[in-house]
Amino acid sequence: MKVLVTGGAGYIGSVVCERLREEGHDATVLDDLSQGHREAVPVGTELLETDLRDRRALRASLSGRSFDVVMHFAASSLVGESMKDPGRYFENNVSAGINLLEESRRIGADRFVFSSTAATYGEPERSPITEDFPTIPTNPYGESKLMFERILDWYVRVRDLRYVALRYFNAAGASGTCGEDHDPETHLIPLVLKAAADGGKVHVFGDDYPTPDGTCVRDYIHVLDLADAHLKAMEAMDRGVGGAFNLGNGAGFSVTEVISAAEDVTGRRIRKARAPRRPGDPPTLVASSARAEEALGWKPCREDLPTILESAWRWHREHPRGYGG
Numbered sequence: 486m487k488v489l490v491t492g493g494a495g496y497i498g499s500v501v502c503e504r505l506r507e508e509g510h511d512a513t514v515l516d517d518l519s520q521g522h523r524e525a526v527p528v529g530t531e532l533l534e535t536d537l538r539d540r541r542a543l544r545a546s547l548s549g550r551s552f553d554v555v556m557h558f559a560a561s562s563l564v565g566e567s568m569k570d571p572g573r574y575f576e577n578n579v580s581a582g583i584n585l586l587e588e589s590r591r592i593g594a595d596r597f598v599f600s601s602t603a604a605t606y607g608e609p610e611r612s613p614i615t616e617d618f619p620t621i622p623t624n625p626y627g628e629s630k631l632m633f634e635r636i637l638d639w640y641v642r643v644r645d646l647r648y649v650a651l652r653y654f655n656a657a658g659a660s661g662t663c664g665e666d667h668d669p670e671t672h673l674i675p676l677v678l679k680a681a682a683d684g685g686k687v688h689v690f691g692d693d694y695p696t697p698d699g700t701c702v703r704d705y706i707h708v709l710d711l712a713d714a715h716l717k718a719m720e721a722m723d724r725g726v727g728g729a730f731n732l733g734n735g736a737g738f739s740v741t742e743v744i745s746a747a748e749d750v751t752g753r754r755i756r757k758a759r760a761p762r763r764p765g766d767p768p769t770l771v772a773s774s775a776r777a778e779e780a781l782g783w784k785p786c787r788e789d790l791p792t793i794l795e796s797a798w799r800w801h802r803e804h805p806r807g808y809g810g
């Protein structure tokens with residue numbers, strides 16, 4: 486299949502590109518490199534350096550090309566930033582997405598795989614979270630992703646589009662060559678590994694939650710398992726499968742558990758600093774991925790925490806300054 490991968494110079498998109506190539510698909514990356522890295526684009530994969538917000542530039546970039554499927558990873562994804570600058574999130578995650586949907590018609594792509602998020606649920610009172618839980622986002626980031634899911638629903642109804650929205654929980658780990666290099670980094674696992682490497686402290690935001698050790702519990706899913714779900718989603722759309730699917734491990738680990746597992750994997754002591762709770766951080770977010778298992782035929786197979794941490798640690802050791810170093 487010919488696949489256009491927006492955001493393919495970013496963390497998850499680059500790993501998906503690698504997997505697409507390994508499976509014999511033809512991937513082309515479209516990325517403005519605002520947060521991504523040229524070095525993350527797999528060797529031999531074409532990079533169209535284009536900002537999705539610029540409709541004219543997008544049309545020019547895609548002119549004369551055709552694709553079967555669009556995988557749409559490109560987005561702004563920082564929850565805290567979205568509370569300070571909501572316009573940026575609605576522009577990049579909604580308006581730019583509409584540009585892409587409209588231009589997708591011109592390139593013949595009628596199948597769409599969208600990177601959605603657990604943030605569409607807001608702060609659910611129970612776990613595991615299934616797709617029929619209420620979607621009540623508590624920040625503009627989650628709202629922008631939910632809005633785009635709803636827009637996709639309308640394109641299914643009024644145009645001949647098929648889509649799968651994958652609601653990721655916490656992506657983590659690395660492939661052999663691609664890993665996580667965000668600036669700023671807000672994700673726990675790379676921050677913990679950085680602290681292991683340079684002796685800095687990890688902030689633990691809240692230790693009085695109603696969880697077994699008082700720290701927040703999250704569902705960490707290996708980026709290679711996420712990548713496999715994208716390939717399955719692409720095939721499943723041909724069988725008429727569509728809609729939103731959770732992608733998680735179905736098991737939660739607390740911040741304290743992640744830190745102590747990282748100490749085991751790295752063989753180093755990791756210093757912690759207590760910090761107040763962050764507004765909008767629910768105690769526990771764990772996915773039920775039963776629907777993805779049934780409809781996509783997908784199941785995570787790298788679910789234990791040490792496996793995820795070891796892959797990320799290996800990548801960090803080989804790239805101590807990320808893609809720049």
Ligand SMILES: NC(=O)c1ccc[n+]([C@@H]2O[C@H](COP(=O)([O-])OP(=O)(O)OC[C@H]3O[C@@H](n4cnc5c(N)ncnc54)[C@H](O)[C@@H]3O)[C@@H](O)[C@H]2O)c1
Nearest residue numbers: 492494495496497517519520521536537559560562600656
């Ligand atoms: N990382 C996670 O744990 C996680 C969890 C849930 C959902 N998601 C979603 O998955 C997707 C990928 O996440 P990631 O961690 O790989 O993010 P990332 O920031 O590493 O990658 C996003 C890529 O999109 C590009 N981009 C952003 N705006 C663009 C634009 N206007 N035009 C062209 N390119 C643009 C960036 O340069 C970057 O390369 C995002 O949509 C994110 O919201 C990620």
